[in-house]
Each structure stands twice: as structure tokens, then as C-alpha cells.
Amino acid sequence: MSTDPFLWYRERDSLSIGDVNRYTIKYTRLDPNKREIFLRLKNKEKAPIRAIHLLNGPFSLYCHVVPFNYDPDNIFIPEDIDSNKEVVFKNEVKPSQAFNVKLNLNSNSLVRSGEEGDLFQWEVDIVSQIITTRKTNILFELMIGDDLSRMKKLNSGTFHTITSMGSKSFITFNPRENVVVDNEQIGQSSNPQLSVVKKSTCDLWSNEPKYPEQPVHLIWLTHGVLSNLTADMLYMKDTLERKCGSENLLVRGYSGNAGRTEKGVKKLGISSAESLVELIQRKKHKIKKISFIAHSLGGLVQLYAIKHILTTRGTTFFEDHDIEPDNLFCVASPLLGILSEMSFLISWFLDLGTLGKTGRDLTLSKTIPSLSNLNVEEDKRSAFKPLLETLPDDPLQTFLGRFNHLTLYANAVNDGIVPLRTGALLYLDYEALGDVTQLQKNKTAKLEHQHDYDHHSLATNTTGDTVAEIPEEKELGAERTTLLERYKQLFSLNLNNEEKKSSLTRREKKFMRISAKGTDYYNLFDDDAEEADEVLSAENEVEASFVSSSSPLSKRSGERPTFYIPPKASAVESAINAILCPIPSREYIMNPESRDFVIFHDKYYQFKNLPKDDHSKRSKLKLLIFNYNNDWKLNKQVKIAKKYHTSDLNWRKILVNLPPDAHNNIIVRRRFPNGYGWGVVDHLCEVFMEGGNPSEETKQEKDQHRIGEGQKIGEGHRIADDSKGNEGELGTNKMKAKI
Secondary structure, eight states: OOSSTTEEEEEEEEEOTTOEEEEEEEEEEOOTTOOEEEEEEEEOSOGGGGGGHHHHOOOOEEEEEEETTOOTTSOOOOSSTTTOOSSEEEEEEOTTOEEEEEEEOSTTTEEEEETTEEEEEEEEEEEEOOOSOSSBOEEEEEEEESOHHHHHHHTOSOBOOSTTBSOGGGOOBOTTSSSOOOGGGTTSBSSTTEEEEEEOHHHHHSOOOSSTTSOEEEEEEEOOTTOOSTTTTHHHHHHHHHHOTTSOEEEEEOOTTTTOTTSOHHHHHHHHHHHHHHHHHHOSSOEEEEEEEEETTHHHHHHHHHHHHHHHHOTTHHHHTTOEEEEEEEESOOTTOSTTTSOHHHHHHHHTTTTHHHHHHHTTOOOOOOHHHHHSGGGTTTTTSOHHHHTTSTTHHHHHTTSSEEEEEEESSSOSSSOHHHHTTSOBOHHHHOOTHHHHHTHHHHHHHHTTSOGGGGOHHHHSSSOOOOOOHHHHHHHHHHHHHHTHHHHTOOTTOHHHHTSOOHHHHHHHTTBOOOEESGGGGOSOHHHHHHHHHHHHHHHHHHHHSSSSSBTTTTBOOOOOOOOOOOHHHHHHHHHSOOOOOHHHHHOGGGSOOOEEEEEEEOOSSOOOOOOOOOOHHHHHHTTTSHHHHHHHHHHHHHHHOSTTOOEEEEEEOOOSSHHHHTTTSSTTTTGGGHHHHHHHHHHHHHTTSOOHHHHHHHHHHHOSTTOBOSSSOBOOOGGGTOOTTSOOHHHHHHO
């Protein structure tokens, strides 16, 4: 390595798109007076390359260093937080930049003490941040030693590279470095007290299940647009394996779509499908169950992959291999496209092919069929339809009914890439959601209020029996009156005009078309199943009459429903947030009690009766001329959404409240910079392990959180206090049905 004793380990490597190197560092201390050693990571790319990083990069690295005893679920206390936080990370180590870390030898990194010395351990992840191309690499150097100042001088030179184009084999080093390097010792420790174990991307994603000889539960992960499997879904994989230890899991996915996400849903889905089929037919492991978890565009890709397998391999492919479909998770996935979610200008650019075929798929553009499709008689009619419109048709629709559990996660706010409606498959109880804009505008007050009692009280639809009602205006006081004033122009309402008060605006009618009642998740598993069925039936009848009445209002009561329509997020703002996103605070990372509960809405939607369409009388000429307006867009989304909502398909819809960048936070693209999404991934693991049924511990936890009359849930909501036989200020739908 070097004749100087201060440098113990030196690693030189390069990472391409999706690549991750994980180092486990172990150091045995023989001298009790030694208090620290040092780690230095340097991006060896030349600084001028930053100017072209948008075309082939970015040529930056992400790195975090975690001591052995750090547990995100427990309070972590650094020895001297002012001088060293001990849990450290850097989101962007840019070309020619370095990341220096002090590794403290203390109780936080201590594995064990013994006669042979004290053993300390850390875990280091180095991740490539390249997102756009598969043809470039990022060169870096990692050093470990006990003299940081001399280590800085040691790698002050640069690699002789040509913008890192090509393979890893061309790496040479600057001879001006005043150290004689033995190439055979690169990546090896020269200090017998230091041990460094390196795992490459392949090592991390080819690990064996806990019990290889026993049947396994295969989890197939799929990444989103401008993303990759091996780096961006790594936290999801690690958490599943860590928290779902009782399951014999085999977590896999297809990495070949990285850097190619503009190729279109069809091509991406076919590639993923062929990889999955190959894994199943290889029969290395006996696969008993299969679950799918996908983020963003991956939700559409995984659905197309399933459909491709059923179409080309037969609808009984999984049955023939004795594989049971278990869970299907779509996390912030644009299942209805983004036609009515983006501005006209952005949709126009996507339609022109800015994001390739994928952009046209998401804007529901008509497809250009191949000759093979036109030769098939049954495909002629649907050959020109948008791909997303035909995707949920059979055989996929029937197969979805075979899954034990269908679950959607969607961002309520702060996601301009996949906004709420398309991420939640359109149908939600918008009346009961309340004013979700307060999650953005009154964030500080929300967090202060949250610490007053347990976090579950904020999860409106997981605490009460059903979704809570919106109070009348007089119950909300002056504050809610001010909010109504704010929405005055949005709804085009004249609140002082009594004649207009009993009629709905065009925008409100549109949202009544997609408003549907859900069922509280926990109450699906009451001991009295017959009573639960009666309640569900009653709720469906109420909902059917609510939405299908010839008058949108209840003419008998003269009351109008209260809608607080979720705001449209900005795609431009989300893109900026992806670059300049707020990073979790030190307190958030080290103290789990300081973290906000992220689940905002958790309900089962059972659609025995969907809202009926309101076919307004409009001339065909008017429709032809103005077919680009929002009504046409909504009609297209409704048509697609209804294919996913049949009597056999019941979806659990979970809405989350995350700060920007919510779209990447929801799956924790990077462990610490996107740490606001930890609660979502933890919740997904709990849902996966529960198998759709809440554990006794979860039920007891839920009951404890409901104690205390009059606890507020957001703006104007209150929990029923069953312990006193009261309904609080407002009774819930299910409780009313029981009465």
C-alpha cells in the first residue's frame, strides 16, 4: 500500500448508473488511548466535467457512514455532537470534491470488548448519482487511516481519464503522487487491526433467502422514470429483509431498464416480464408466493409485465408453477396517466416525445399499432387506443382479483410528478378528506399539535370507525370562514346568494363524480362479520343515493356537500425540490419521537356501487370543438379508473403527508436525504406482514389512540370516544349505520 503507516486501506473504483458499493469496516483497538481514525472519499472526476453533467450525469456520489449501534427506531446520542454527529452523509460529492469523516472509537461504534482488544464497526455506502445514461462511470478513491492531513495530501493528484467514458479497465494514476503504490494491495488492508469487507451491487442484490432450501416469498421490485432498481430501491429491499424477518423473502427486480425509462411502458414491461419468467423457470428456489412493489412509472410497468406474462405464457402461468399472487403495491404510480394533472404546456411537450414513448403513454396519446396487432381481429378496435386505457383489460383485470391484497400509496401533497388523483386511482372520499391544503400551509402548527398526543390521532381514517364527517360551517368558526373565502373564486361561489347556495358548481359536480365512501381498515376485521357486512351494505346504499340523485344536493334537506379539493402540485416545483429538497434535521435522524406520523388516510374502498356518471346534455359539435377541456380529460380518467374498480377488486388506499421532494421521499431513494419517507416504508412492511389483517398489537394500539374525548384530527375533525358511549361532536358513518 504505502511505506507510511498512516494509510491502512486504499480503494480505487468506478460506479455507473445504479451502482452501489457497501463497505463494512471493522477496527480492533489495542491502544486504549486511541480515540479516532479517519475515512476520506474523493470524487476523482475533473471539476470541468460538472458543466456537462446534465447530459451524461450528474457525475456525483452519495455517501453515508453509520456506526454499528445506530438504530433508526431508537434514540441515538453522539458522544460529542458539536464536533462529530457520528451518523453522517453527503448527498452530492461532486467532481474533485472530497468527503472526510472522523470515525470515533466509542460506545456507539463498539461491537464488543475482550482480551484481544475492543472491536468497532461502521457501515459505509457509496452510491452513483448518474440517472440519464448507461455509458459513463464515476471514478472515486476511498482511504482509511489515522492521519487525515497526510491523507489529503496523498490523493491531491487526479486520474488520467477522458470524462470517464468507457469501462473500468482503463484507470491509471498520476505518477506525481508522492507514494509508491502496489497495485496488488489496492482494496486490501495493510493494518492487521483493520478489516474492510466490500459488497458490490451484484453482491447486494444476489443474496440468498434466509432458508434457501425452503419455499420462498418472491418480492419483485420495479423502479420509476429516470430511476433505477439497484440504488434507488435498495432502502426498500434492505427494510423489507430487516423488518419482515419471519418471512423467507427473496427480493429481486429487473435492473436492465435503468437509463432506458423513456422507451415506453410496453417495452419496459416486456423486459421486466421476461426477466421474471426466467427467474421462475430457473427453479433455483421453490417460489410459493409472489408480491409486487413498484414506485412511480414502475406501477404501470409491473402491471404490463404481468399482462405480458398472462398473454404470452398463458393465464394459468402462475398456477402452473404453484405460485400464489399475494400483494400488489403501487407507490405514487400514475395509473391514470397525467393528462389532467399537468399544465397544457408540459403535457404538450411530453406528447411531442420529450420523454420518449413513456411521455406519450402518460399523456394518453393514441398509439400507432404494429402490423402484427392489426392482423389480429380482436385487437383492431383497441389497437389505436392509449396504452393505459387498454392496460387494465383482461386478462389483467381478472388476474388482479387473484391477489390477496391490492394496496395503493399516494402523496396527498407536494408531489407534482404523480399527483393525488392519478396516484390514488381517482376514487376517494373527497368530502371526508378535509382541507388537505392545511398540510402544506399550516405545517408548523400541525407539527406542534402532533406532539401533544400520540401520532396515530392524526391518521383520520385509521383511528375512528370510518371516515369522519366535515363539520358544518357554523362549527368551524371564523378560521374556516376565512378558508371558504379563499376558495370562493375556485368554486365560483357567491356565498351570500341563497338561491345559488343550493346548487353545485361545475367543479364540485366533477368531484362528486369521483367521490366514493371507503371503509375503515381496522373495522373490516371486527369479530361480528355479519354486522360488518350489513354496515358495508348500508354505506354503499347511502353512497349510491348520494351520488346518483338527479339533483347533486339533497333537495329534502337543502344542504350542500363540502369539498376541499386537493391542490394541484407543480411539476416544475417538484423538479426543483428534487434538486433542492429539504433534508431531515439532526433531531429527526437521531430521535424517532421527533418524527411526524406520515399516514394521513388509510381506508379500504369496496366498490359495489360506483358513483354514476352525470351525462350532461351537450352537443356533439361542442364536444368535438372543446374535447381538450378538463371534462374530456376527466371522462378518460373515469373510464380507466372504473376498469380497476370492479366488484372483485377492492383497493386499500393509503395517503401520506410528506414534505418535498415527496415523490422520492415516499420510497426513500437515498437513506438519509429522503429520510422523511422512513415512516411510509415501515408502514408498507407492516401492511405486508399483516397480510391485510391487523395484529392484536395493532388493534390494541388503535384502541389506545382513540381514548380521550374531543381529540382533534386536523381541521374540524374529532375522534369518537367509544369508552364513554359517545360519538364526540360528530358521529362516523359506520357508527350511524349501527344505530
